Amino acid sequence: MNNLAFYQLFAQRKLLTPKIGKMSTHETGFETVTSSFAPNSVATVELKPSYNIPVVLVIAAIPIVIVQPLIGGAIAFFGLFLLFQTVTLRLQFTATDLDIYRGEKLIRRFPYREWQNWRIFWNKFPVLFYFKEINSIHFLPILFDPNTLKACLAERCPRI
Numbered sequence: 283m284n285n286l287a288f289y290q291l292f293a294q295r296k297l298l299t300p301k302i303g304k305m306s307t308h309e310t311g312f313e314t315v316t317s318s319f320a321p322n323s324v325a326t327v328e329l330k331p332s333y334n335i336p337v338v339l340v341i342a343a344i345p346i347v348i349v350q351p352l353i354g355g356a357i358a359f360f361g362l363f364l365l366f367q368t369v370t371l372r373l374q375f376t377a378t379d380l381d382i383y384r385g386e387k388l389i390r391r392f393p394y395r396e397w398q399n400w401r402i403f404w405n406k407f408p409v410l411f412y413f414k415e416i417n418s419i420h421f422l423p424i425l426f427d428p429n430t431l432k433a434c435l436a437e438r439c440p441r442i
Contacts (some may be wrong), residue, residue: 284394291301307312315343324375324376324377324419324437324438326374326375326377327375327430328372328373328374328375328432329372329373329374329375329426329427329430329431329434330392330426330427330430331368331369331425331426331427332368332424332425332426332427332428333365333368334424335361335362335364335409335423335424335425336361336362336364336365336368336425337365338361339357339358339360339361339364340361340362340365341362342357343355343357343358344358364423364425367425367427368425370384370385371383371384371425372384373426373431374432375438377438378393378394378395379382379393379394380392380394392413392415392420394438394439395416396413396415396416396417397413397415398414398416399414399434400412400413400414400439401403401413402424402428402431402432402435407426408424408428408431409423410422410423410424411423411424411431419438419439
């Protein structure tokens with residue numbers, strides 16, 4: 283017997299009384315909590331980190347250090363800084379916001395309703411994520427899976 287047939291059997295006997303978020307059986311005295319699924323709700327997606335940009339910068343800095351130590355050192359330092367950010371930051375796409383976490387702490391929330399435009403530069407090797415809110419412009423290095431980022435952006439806030 284599948285779940286639907288089982289539920290219909292109990293519903294016909296009026297043993298289960300549907301409530302918001304749960305069903306209870308009054309005659310037998312126990313409650314069963316069920317999760318409800320809204321078909322138009324959007325699941326929260328956490329982007330996986332992408333180490334491409336930090337690794338490329340650190341590796342590119344090695345030969346540059348030999349020729350130009352100051353410039354090579356600056357590039358290596360920037361690559362290590364981005365590597366640290368990749369390890370510590372998390373981006374989550376919720377139904378209404380883009381949330382940025384450092385560890386478990388929410389450090390910034392960007393509601394989609396305030397977004398005006400977004401773009402990812404460059405298609406072949408994405409390195410920069412740009413989005414414009416009503417009052418500000420943001421540029422973020424692509425430190426996360428670019429394909430999932432594009433999919434989440436297209437689903438949650440289509441470009442104008």
